[in-house]
Amino acid sequence: MEHLLPTYQRREMEAVQASGSYVWDAEGKKYLDFMMGIAVCGTGHRHPHVEASIAEQLGKVWHMSNLFRISGQETVAEQLISGTHFKGAFFCNSGAEANEGAYKLVRKWTGRNRVVSFSQSFHGRTFAMMGATGQEKIKQGFGPMVEGFDHVSYNSFEALEAITEQTAAVWIELIQGEGGVILADDTWLDALMERAQRVGAKIVVDEVQTGIGRTGTRYAYESTPLIPDVVTLAKGLGSGFPVGAILAAQGAEEVFTPGTHGSTFGGNPLAMAAAKATLELLFDQSALEHIEETGRYLMDRLSKLKTPSIVDVRGKGLMVGIEMTEEVAPVIDALQHEGLLVAPAGPNVIRLLPSLFVTKEEIAQAIRMMEHVLEQKAGVRG
Template identity: 50%
Template sequence: MSYLFPTYARWDVTVKEAKGSWLTDENDKKYLDFVTGIAVCNLGHADDDVMQAVGEQLTKYWHTSNLFQQPIQEDVAKLLVENSDGEAVFFCNSGAEANEAAIKLARKHTGKTKIVTFLQSFHGRTFATMSATGQEKIQQGFGPLLETFTYLPYNDVAALDVLEDDVAAIMLEVVQGEGGVIPAEQEFIDKVNETCKRIGALLIIDEVQTGIGRTGKPFGYQHYGLSPDIVTSAKGLGSGLPVGAMIGKAPLIETFQPGSHGSTFGGNPIAMAAAKATMKKILNDDFLKEVEEKSSYLVDKLVQKIGNHPLVNGIRGKGLLIGIECKEQVGMLIDQLREQQLLVLSAGPNVIRLLPPLNVSYEEIDIAVGIIDKLFSTAKETASAQ
């Protein structure tokens, strides 16, 4: 009997310990982890520098609330501002909360309520962020949603022409993670940017999955020559400690004055210590260059080994967020990879999603590709026999 609500389809794996790119279960079976807590453990598990920073903060104090000055919040905010186009940061506890803050800020600042998002997007599971998400399966069973969201097709330039000046913001992911690992096309991003300026809407970029180095730049939007009004971040920010952030440009600061928004645990000093140590390692040119090099290496290896496999439609992504699109549902393939001690995710029914640590070794990439290649070779032999 479990005392938990059955809200997750849990795997039959109980983790005993984890370090770097590897998990060990209660039976001492080791798994190569290309899930990383769903793009959370960007430095792998139990990074020594993050652990030291958190340990030092634990000896000082754990929580005071945001009634007090907290210099460590300023340190983390400075790192986020220096590596983005924003000027101010609001801290919270998750990606959904960061997106909630972005939605509230956009509506309050513009005085408008309509927000445009895109089909197959994913922005969270609170009522506002569930309403922002362009997937019916996320919304079913909860009754009326917030009415002020409009969904357009992703990467569809012409669809943006219908928008008028009643829109508060356009909100999107530059790589739709949960929606299938679908990168935005440059022409589409340029049209979104142009449309925001034409209709007086804010541009919100959801970087919950793509932020903090995952794509080979501090934030994924930086591949596209954008300067968004609001950026949200969470998953990779704290190496597994719960932390989210909304980053906004200077004109928005006056809109979020005392009493307009808040979070009891937002900016908790333990989470801030983890975020500061995480970003100090990731957000430097040499580290990010290696992420891009490892991305190219991983994609090239996958294309070489399985690119022409009859089950594979394509391999795509940015940085170390990679999707293998298949011609059938991938649930069974993911189960079989787990049996072979490689942990991966789905992204929609037909895409295998790879999210290795950003500091994954080339040897570990080779191991992962070897396991994938072996499975697909077996699948090919089975298909031929049938």
């Protein structure tokens, strides 16, 4: 890796084969993947339906400029907004790009330039989205941020006073993923929506991690009182193929007009083939019911882990955080050695993001691995 800029704390393991909930490294060791590229491979690795859709498109057209019609965009946009209040979609390549586009949209839409976002939030690593993010560690060394972001406490009623007639938008994750898997309180969201609507501020929900079925509904906002003006999507939208999207309510079509925004690779035919197949799988009611059921099973099994090092288990659907009394990096390393891949969510939280088609047997297997690692660590400390 000597020719790569060292922007990642990389683990040494390299996956050379993957299928469903499992990956294999170059030595042939098998791992149960409860990370899924950080909520990217929602259908599991190489789901046959998605793979077939991409393979079929590979034999037709890979790329065309957005100056031409790409009918796959129309199909996927209809899948995304059907049964919602949204009126239009814009396609890009990533969550950060979706958030940047949404930032342009709400500023032009409202004629205002202030945005309220929340402490411990994460919205991407582009320059404006670093400013939106409520974590100082990702901003260090880059100088002054883009102005206009007001960071306030999450789930705080007093903090809602920051939403004023100068606010273009309130920017929110309904579950703060990188911030520790923190869930928004419904009563607070009710008050947030009332305040935003009263002063004419837009509500932008960052569903880059929670979207596309991860929490047991198509979008996380659907199980809350919130009615957003804009939703941003990526990660799970393409089952591992890079796809991002902005969904917007009535009125956005008068703001994002020809020449106001674009993305060279956004909505390309291959990406749309991946997204179409993904949505066919995950927006099916039986799939959403499976996510809810297995999510409850996972939470129940985790709640029965007997170890004093676990402070809290929280989450929704198949997005779960385990808060611990200690730093989790050594635990994550030990779990990988055991054959289970998981992600951190801050220094003290283990994040579980399995395939949305994970089985109860695979969950039970993951729990046994966690039990073994935690028992070993408790024995060492004892």
